[in-house]
Amino acid sequence: MKVYLDKPINLMQGQKADLEDTAKEFEAILLKEVLKEAFRPITKNKSFQERMYYDTFLEGISRKIALSGGIGISQFIIESLKGHGGSGHSKE
Numbered sequence: 001m002k003v004y005l006d007k008p009i010n011l012m013q014g015q016k017a018d019l020e021d022t023a024k025e026f027e028a029i030l031l032k033e034v035l036k037e038a039f040r041p042i043t044k045n046k047s048f049q050e051r052m053y054y055d056t057f058l059e060g061i062s063r064k065i066a067l068s069g070g071i072g073i074s075q076f077i078i079e080s081l082k083g084h085g086g087s088g089h090s091k092e
Contacts, residue, residue: 019081023074028066030073032058 035058043051066074 023077024066027070027073028063031062031065
């Protein structure tokens with residue numbers, strides 16, 4: 001059985017996309033943790049359901065911030081890894 005693709009698969013483009021997606025996801029997680037600490041006084045005496053609501057809200061906000069350009073963490077990670085061939089290992 002042969003499989004024909006409309007476009008050839010370019011592994012380097014796939015790795016670049018994976019690196020960018022991973023860096024943005026990391027930035028979203030980090031932003032959520034920072035925001036969670038900022039909201040800690042607000043959620044201190046709240047019920048479990050209200051805390052879950054705030055957690056879901058903060059996850060959505062942090063993901064939206066990261067996907068709309070973020071605060072520069074993902075770009076820093078991408079540029080740092082590009083300098084090392086994208087593998088995260090230094091050339092030394």
